Amino acid sequence: QARSLFLGLVFILAFALALLILQFGVWLLLSGLRKLPRPQSFVIRQALGNVQRPGNYTTGMAVSIGIGVMVIVTIALVKTSLLAAIEDQIPEDAPTFFFIDIQPDQKSQFEQIIQTQTPTSTYQLTPVVRARIDAIDGKTVNPEEHKRKHNGWYFTREYVLTALRDLPKDNTVVKGHWWPTKQQRRSHASTHESIGISVEDKAAKNLGLDLGSTVEFDIQGASLSTVVQSTRKVDWGSFSTNFFMILAPRSFDDVPLTYISTAKVNPKEETPLQQALVRALPNITAIKIGDVLANIARLLEQLAWAIQGMAMLSTISGTVVMVAALSSTRYRRLYESAILKAIGGTRQIIVQTFAIEFAILGSFAGLIGVGLASLLSWVLLHFFLDITFDLQPTILA
Numbered sequence: 001q002a003r004s005l006f007l008g009l010v011f012i013l014a015f016a017l018a019l020l021i022l023q024f025g026v027w028l029l030l031s032g033l034r035k036l037p038r039p040q041s042f043v044i045r046q047a048l049g050n051v052q053r054p055g056n057y058t059t060g061m062a063v064s065i066g067i068g069v070m071v072i073v074t075i076a077l078v079k080t081s082l083l084a085a086i087e088d089q090i091p092e093d094a095p096t097f098f099f100i101d102i103q104p105d106q107k108s109q110f111e112q113i114i115q116t117q118t119p120t121s122t123y124q125l126t127p128v129v130r131a132r133i134d135a136i137d138g139k140t141v142n143p144e145e146h147k148r149k150h151n152g153w154y155f156t157r158e159y160v161l162t163a164l165r166d167l168p169k170d171n172t173v174v175k176g177h178w179w180p181t182k183q184q185r186r187s188h189a190s191t192h193e194s195i196g197i198s199v200e201d202k203a204a205k206n207l208g209l210d211l212g213s214t215v216e217f218d219i220q221g222a223s224l225s226t227v228v229q230s231t232r233k234v235d236w237g238s239f240s241t242n243f244f245m246i247l248a249p250r251s252f253d254d255v256p257l258t259y260i261s262t263a264k265v266n267p268k269e270e271t272p273l274q275q276a277l278v279r280a281l282p283n284i285t286a287i288k289i290g291d292v293l294a295n296i297a298r299l300l301e302q303l304a305w306a307i308q309g310m311a312m313l314s315t316i317s318g319t320v321v322m323v324a325a326l327s328s329t330r331y332r333r334l335y336e337s338a339i340l341k342a343i344g345g346t347r348q349i350i351v352q353t354f355a356i357e358f359a360i361l362g363s364f365a366g367l368i369g370v371g372l373a374s375l376l377s378w379v380l381l382h383f384f385l386d387i388t389f390d391l392q393p394t395i396l397a
Contacts, residue, residue, distance in 0.1 A: 006150060018372050022066040025368045026059045043349055047356035061322045062365040068315035069369025075311060076395050077377040079304040083297055085387045094239040095262035098287040102259035106281055113280060114263060117273045123263035126241050128162050129255050131217035154206040162243050163251040170238040174201050176211045176230030179248050196248035197226035203244045204231045219255055370396050
């Protein structure tokens with residue numbers, strides 16, 4: 001189902017490890033109970049004896065409970081952490097809108113509408129072109145060879161390129177140097193002339209790029225040759241206009257480009273601005289950040305409910321297994337209950353005995369399940385989603 005040997009093996013190994021940890025935990029529980037001093041209370045003494053009895057399926061029931069708890073709690077932890085990360089990473093100066101597909105001949109009119117409709121707003125226009133990687137260090141890139149590979153999308157995706165003079169505020173150069181402020185204004189009449197490019201550090205690592213590497217782009221049939229001059233660390237959670245690839249200034253002199261824009265607008269001015277742009281420039285797409293975030297949160301909630309539904313089905317299946325295990329010892333329990341009643345035991349004593357037995361088993365398996373869920377959530381958030389893991393006592397409880 002994963003359609004990935006790597007992910008499938010990770011799942012199988014994690015599941016096997018969880019089973020081993022649960023079984024080892026039950027072994028520790030039984031060993032510890034045997035070393036406890038004999039309780040004075042008959043009910044507790046009988047319950048502890050039931051947990052340790054031969055053929056009691058203690059391990060099977062603990063594994064069923066522990067795995068079910070692990071799956072459900074992991075989903076809850078990851079979902080809550082994702083939603084919290086989205087909310088926490090929204091800076092106070094985050095833009096209200098992203099505008100895309102602004103044509104060069106519409107730039108002046110777009111700025112005029114922004115300034116007229118929202119006099120107090122702040123906005124930024126950025127030139128962009130869309131391109132695909134054609135070759136790296138002289139070797140042609142075949143996208144088909146990288147499909148379904150881990151991080152193969154770095155080779156198959158379409159990149160949005162821009163040319164900027166200044167380093168964006170949410171970027172930090174980690175290797176090489178940003179081009180000088182007074183860059184030599186060269187005219188790139190020849191598309192075969194190499195120009196400087198700065199690459200996001202993770203993209204550079206996955207593409208196998210280093211300082212001095214050459215990257216050739218295909219821009220609507222035209223070839224653009226670049227040389228890597230620096231790599232950058234990008235804060236993608238800043239909600240600014242960030243790019244994997246940034247070219248040196250004046251790189252787009254002979255390239256068909258469009259503009260994108262960000263704008264921070266007062267809430268009262270949002271609707272009038274959208275209406276004015278639709279009337280004057282209907283081709284421009286306005287993306288409202290608040291609506292996007294609300295949709296993401298709603299999708300995460302729906303996804304979590306769907307997965308939790310599957311987890312509940314798994315738990316119900318585990319419950320059926322536990323009921324079957326208990327049924328296999330039913331006659332033994334009836335036999336012991338009859339003996340207890342014969343020597344003066346009441347219904348309340350028998351019920352309390354079973355309740356304490358199942359409470360010990362369920363609590364122990366649940367605690368292990370919660371511990372495994374915390375570990376699994378940390379792995380998913382840290383290594384796969386790059387999100388800080390915070391302990392959430394309410395969910396764990």
